[in-house]
Amino acid sequence: MKPSVLSVALAAIAMSCANSTASRAAWEPVRPVEFIVPAGTGGGADQMARTIQGIVTKHNLMKQPLVVINKAGGAGGEGFLDVKTSSGNPHKIIITLSNLFTTPLATGIPFNWKDLTPVAMLALDEFVLWVNAEKPYSSVKDYVDAAKKAPSGSFKMGGTGSKQEDQIITVGIEKAVDTKFTYIPYKGGGEVAVQLVGNHVDSTVNNPIEAVAQWRGGKLRPLCVFDAQPMAYDEPIAEGKAWKDIPTCKSQGLAMEYLMLRGIFMSPKATKDQVEYYVELFKKVRATPEWQDFMKSGAFNTTFMTGADYAKWVEAEEKRHEGLMKEAGFLASGN
Amino acid sequence: MEELANLFHGFAVALQPYNIMLMIIGITLGVIIGVLPGLGGANGVAILLPLTFSMPPTSAIIMLSCIYWGALFGGAITSILFNIPGEPWSVATTFDGYPMAQQGRPGEALTAAFTSSFVGALFAVIMITLVAPLVAGFALRFGPAEKFAVYFLAFCSFVGLSKEPPFKTIAAMMMGFALAAVGLDSITGQLRLTFGVTELLNGFDFLIAVIGLFGIGEILLTMEEGLAFRGGNATINLRVVLQTWRELPAYWMTSLRSCLIGCWMGVTPAGATPASFMSYGIAKRLARRGNNFGKGEIEGVIAPETAAHAAGTSALLPMLSLGVPGSPTAAVLLGGLLIWGLQPGPMLFVEQKEFVWGLIASMYLGNLAGLLVVLTCVPIFAAILRVPFGIIAPLILVLCAIGAYSVHNSTFDVMLMLVFGVLGYLLKKCNYPLAPLVLAIVLGDKAEEAFRQSLLGSQGSLGVFFSNGLVSTIMALGLVALFWSAIQEGYSRLRTSMA
Numbered sequence: 001m002k003p004s005v006l007s008v009a010l011a012a013i014a015m016s017c018a019n020s021t022a023s024r025a026a027w028e029p030v031r032p033v034e035f036i037v038p039a040g041t042g043g044g045a046d047q048m049a050r051t052i053q054g055i056v057t058k059h060n061l062m063k064q065p066l067v068v069i070n071k072a073g074g075a076g077g078e079g080f081l082d083v084k085t086s087s088g089n090p091h092k093i094i095i096t097l098s099n100l101f102t103t104p105l106a107t108g109i110p111f112n113w114k115d116l117t118p119v120a121m122l123a124l125d126e127f128v129l130w131v132n133a134e135k136p137y138s139s140v141k142d143y144v145d146a147a148k149k150a151p152s153g154s155f156k157m158g159g160t161g162s163k164q165e166d167q168i169i170t171v172g173i174e175k176a177v178d179t180k181f182t183y184i185p186y187k188g189g190g191e192v193a194v195q196l197v198g199n200h201v202d203s204t205v206n207n208p209i210e211a212v213a214q215w216r217g218g219k220l221r222p223l224c225v226f227d228a229q230p231m232a233y234d235e236p237i238a239e240g241k242a243w244k245d246i247p248t249c250k251s252q253g254l255a256m257e258y259l260m261l262r263g264i265f266m267s268p269k270a271t272k273d274q275v276e277y278y279v280e281l282f283k284k285v286r287a288t289p290e291w292q293d294f295m296k297s298g299a300f301n302t303t304f305m306t307g308a309d310y311a312k313w314v315e316a317e318e319k320r321h322e323g324l325m326k327e328a329g330f331l332a333s334g335n
Numbered sequence: 336m337e338e339l340a341n342l343f344h345g346f347a348v349a350l351q352p353y354n355i356m357l358m359i360i361g362i363t364l365g366v367i368i369g370v371l372p373g374l375g376g377a378n379g380v381a382i383l384l385p386l387t388f389s390m391p392p393t394s395a396i397i398m399l400s401c402i403y404w405g406a407l408f409g410g411a412i413t414s415i416l417f418n419i420p421g422e423p424w425s426v427a428t429t430f431d432g433y434p435m436a437q438q439g440r441p442g443e444a445l446t447a448a449f450t451s452s453f454v455g456a457l458f459a460v461i462m463i464t465l466v467a468p469l470v471a472g473f474a475l476r477f478g479p480a481e482k483f484a485v486y487f488l489a490f491c492s493f494v495g496l497s498k499e500p501p502f503k504t505i506a507a508m509m510m511g512f513a514l515a516a517v518g519l520d521s522i523t524g525q526l527r528l529t530f531g532v533t534e535l536l537n538g539f540d541f542l543i544a545v546i547g548l549f550g551i552g553e554i555l556l557t558m559e560e561g562l563a564f565r566g567g568n569a570t571i572n573l574r575v576v577l578q579t580w581r582e583l584p585a586y587w588m589t590s591l592r593s594c595l596i597g598c599w600m601g602v603t604p605a606g607a608t609p610a611s612f613m614s615y616g617i618a619k620r621l622a623r624r625g626n627n628f629g630k631g632e633i634e635g636v637i638a639p640e641t642a643a644h645a646a647g648t649s650a651l652l653p654m655l656s657l658g659v660p661g662s663p664t665a666a667v668l669l670g671g672l673l674i675w676g677l678q679p680g681p682m683l684f685v686e687q688k689e690f691v692w693g694l695i696a697s698m699y700l701g702n703l704a705g706l707l708v709v710l711t712c713v714p715i716f717a718a719i720l721r722v723p724f725g726i727i728a729p730l731i732l733v734l735c736a737i738g739a740y741s742v743h744n745s746t747f748d749v750m751l752m753l754v755f756g757v758l759g760y761l762l763k764k765c766n767y768p769l770a771p772l773v774l775a776i777v778l779g780d781k782a783e784e785a786f787r788q789s790l791l792g793s794q795g796s797l798g799v800f801f802s803n804g805l806v807s808t809i810m811a812l813g814l815v816a817l818f819w820s821a822i823q824e825g826y827s828r829l830r831t832s833m834a
Contacts, residue, residue, distance in 0.1 A: 050384055053385045055388075057385050058389055071743065073518065073519070073538070074526060074537060075519050077519075077533070081533050106524045162520075162521060162524030182794070184479070184791050190658050198476060200792070201792075212680075213658045216678065216680065216682050217682050218681075330524070332525070
């Protein structure tokens with residue numbers, strides 16, 4: 001897959017010619033682009049990456065193929081380090097989830113998001129508090145009361161991964177309502193939802209897309225969403241309720257907000273043209289009906305950001321994660 | 336009988352010429368993917384997933400699931416011919432399949448493997464057709480404790496299998512556990528035993544270990560033994576298929592048992608790999624010629640292949656009805672469903688009848704097509720053994736290297752594979768059994784995770800493993816399997832003292 005010396009030289013000559021003669025030609029990939037997913041196959045980030053790959057192929061948005069590659073090792077650390085060490089290679093982009101912050105903080109691997117070049121925020125993933133539909137609590141208040149009444153440590157919260165977003169939210173809830181949960185980490189969000197259906201845990205903070213099927217099947221009940229405002233989708237899902245009808249946790253007396261970044265970064269030292277190319281590409285992806293369907297099916301928050309706004313947002317979010325994880329005692333020693 | 340009507344409607348969907356064409360393409364691609372070690376069904380399906388976005392969902396899932404069937408079939412080929420498992424679940428097939436090939440019976444072993452795969456799959460599909468809703472609910476009862484019990488049973492039914500001294504077995508198994516512990520500890524989120532080496536973040540991937548231990552190790556051994564493949568004098572014609580078929584019905588008991596183990600492991604969802612190991616272990620214990628296992632016993636091929644295919648097939652059931660993938664490949668298919676706008680879960684069977692039953696019908700047809708494709712190729716596959724070692728060995732090395740590379744797209748893994756190859760050679764020379772090591776690598780971290788999840792939930796009490804009927808039963812079965820030989824001995828002593 002590596003270009004030969006000759007082709008690089010030719011490309012360089014061509015570039016310099018273009019620079020000197022015409023007004024600068026915009027950059028375009030000259031070989032297949034690797035789309036790294038720092039998570040396993042079948043998870044939320046993987047689904048999004050493969051959807052994008054499908055949209056790009058179907059609508060012919062790129063001249064070169066886009067190849068999705070999973071590098072899930074070390075809670076995604078493998079993927080981030082791979083992109084970090086591909087400095088100056090514009091044919092490598094990565095989709096991120098919150099492990100962009102949490103993995104380096106919790107494991108101490110030598111990586112920081114500033115090592116990469118930010119491209120664009122595609123969407124934010126929501127988190128919803130779920131309980132089994134057989135349980136009597138129908139509101140956050142009932143739930144909190146039940147959790148407080150249970151003997152210490154016997155109330156179980158299931159979540160994806162350890163010291164990652166689900167556990168951070170769990171610690172946030174513990175702080176907000178002053179009680180203690182036992183957090184049980186599982187491998188994937190789908191598994192977590194099913195553990196809740198089987199009553200092996202008492203509640204979860206699954207993303208909408210992970211639990212929607214069980215909600216529609218009448219097995220799970222959403223209590224509140226960890227966002228500043230309710231979700232935007234008003235199409236009824238189950239029992240005549242839509243995503244929009246789920247109240248925010250804050251309005252129910254559970255002061256915790258959390259959204260997960262679904263954004264794109266590329267390898268270090270990317271030029272402005274190269275970043276611009278990918279920004280335009282993702283703008284085109286966002287305009288397709290397939291993308292909008294996907295957003296709807298996962299009840300995503302569709303905020304889109306690029307450039308300085310995006311970098312600023314990520315920076316603030318990093319600070320916040322550092323604070324949250326420090327409070328929770330999740331930082332690796334030496335950090 | 337509404338199910339039957341739905342099924343026939345499903346057949347009508349699956350039998351459209353377009354879908355049949357996709358089925359055959361899928362099977363062929365799947366066999367190729369299965370033959371290449373490392374490039375497993377999950378990767379294969381993931382790579383081809385985007386191709387299917389422009390197809391109708393039913394056609395897309397038919398093609399992708401056929402790739403999956405093809406990979407299940409194909410995994411057996413390299414296991415039997417070269418002792419290189421193409422897929423994790425075909426490791427157990429090498430134990431007797433490879434000795435059979437060395438004895439000049441590769442055709443027989445391949446036929447047995449393919450036919451058993453088909454039988455296992457058929458059994459699982461029939462189960463899905465008839466009792467889907469019933470069985471689907473069963474998976475919900477599996478929390479961490481129940482899962483650990485299943486892994487425990489898999490270990491126990493395998494311990495003591497080898498004829499090597501028990502301490503060598505334990506040493507090999509412990510080495511496997513130690514290797515499995517490397518990488519991210521999923522319970523605490525901390526890195527373990529990586530010593531700051533970033534390449535080790537991932538831990539030791541089971542596939543790379545297996546390709547090295549078995550594939551490279553075997554080539555090193557063959558080189559030492561004079562650069563010749565034994566088994567080159569195999570009789571090669573299609574008659575061997577019929578001859579083997581005549582033998583197979585005698586082993587109906589093993590098949591049935593393996594089908595049940597496979598379905599159970601697929602639904603729970605523990606997956607095809609533990610199913611194949613467990614089935615092999617139990618068959619060895621219960622078969623009349625159990626002592627011959629490992630020396631080229633046809634039953635030792637039937638048991639793991641039947642179970643693996645039954646598990647692989649039934650793994651799709653929890654995926655469709657609950658949205659929990661029973662195998663990595665099922666996880667990728669699940670992603671596909673979501674992209675096609677289908678929401679797997681309890682409502683899928685109600686709202687997307689055509690899709691579900693089209694898929695189930697394609698399971699019948701796809702497996703039948705797969706069986707025909709691979710059986711007609713048996714002589715060709717077997718003929719590979721006639722190629723001189725000097726030509727085939729470099730090809731195998733290249734194949735292994737590609738396989739190891741494609742697991743994580745990393746050249747470090749290729750080095751690792753070579754190291755494992757030397758390790759495998761040394762272990763074999765010192766008569767350490769490889770099977771317990773492999774079993775520990777593949778199930779070690781899963782078992783550990785389930786164990787610690789259970790203890791988190793029970794706040795440290797071991798009583799959780801005997802807290803309800805289901806988990807107690809599985810644990811008790813495991814203990815019986817563990818002490819089986821002691822129990823047997825005690826029983827026979829009791830009999831002699833009574834007499």
